[in-house]
Amino acid sequence: HTEPRVEVGPVGTCRTRRLHVSFREVGWHRWVIAPRGFLANFCQGTCALPETLRGPGGPPALNHAVLRALMHAAAPTPGAGSPCCVPERLSPISVLFFDNSDNVVLRHYEDMVVDECGCR
Amino acid sequence: HHLPDRSQLCRRVKFQVDFNLIGWGSWIIYPKQYNAYRCEGECPNPVGEEFHPTNHAYIQSLLKRYQPHRVPSTCCAPVKTKPLSMLYVDNGRVLLEHHKDMIVEECGCL
DSSP states (O other): OOOOOOOOOSTTBSEEEOOEEETTTTTOTTTEEEOSEEEOOEEESBOOTTTTTTOTTOOOBOHHHHHHHHHHHHSOBTTBOOOOEEEEEEEEEEEEEEOTTSOEEEEEEEEEEEEEEEEO | OOOOOGGGBSEEEOOEEETTTTTOTTTEEEOSEEEOOEEESBOOSSOOGGGOOOHHHHHHHHHHHHOTTTSOOOOEEEEEEEEEEEEEEETTEEEEEEEEEEEEEEEEEO
């Protein structure tokens, strides 16, 4: 697994943030043998105009997210904010663990690492 | 830890998009407005299967539960969308096209 690309863009906009998670921190350390943790990353940042409009340096955005941002800018509705900054592309990791019968199992877990964030 | 009541949790709600309002009315012939739906509400920590979390979202929600300062909560966002057929003018031509990801079908915590 390679590190996610560094997403450039205006400060505060939607992009990947670096985050290492230890399995101990989420209470999985009793059954996960290896690895002890992994680079999970997370998404944070605004999805307001003009970043949402797929400009240079902007995050990828659903068509729906673009419309939502435009409607929000034109006529803000209470409760209806900007779109969400969420994972757009994710990677798997391999985990060695004890299953319910105490067998040692190696499994490929999908969608564990954030590689890219977008506005949805 | 107080869970928000059911009605405040992540869900799909009506959301009218008005193309005239956002200044697209001059080139979009039809529809002038439509119900796009949108996602609204809180994502609980940890997040349950009913909110269609990815593995990453589930782990982020666990971490949020145990160490709230380190990550934001997951976000209520579209996990399933539908296209919309639109009739519009482009360079003098009238086109009918199917635009993807225009209508929210299902929401989840991502």
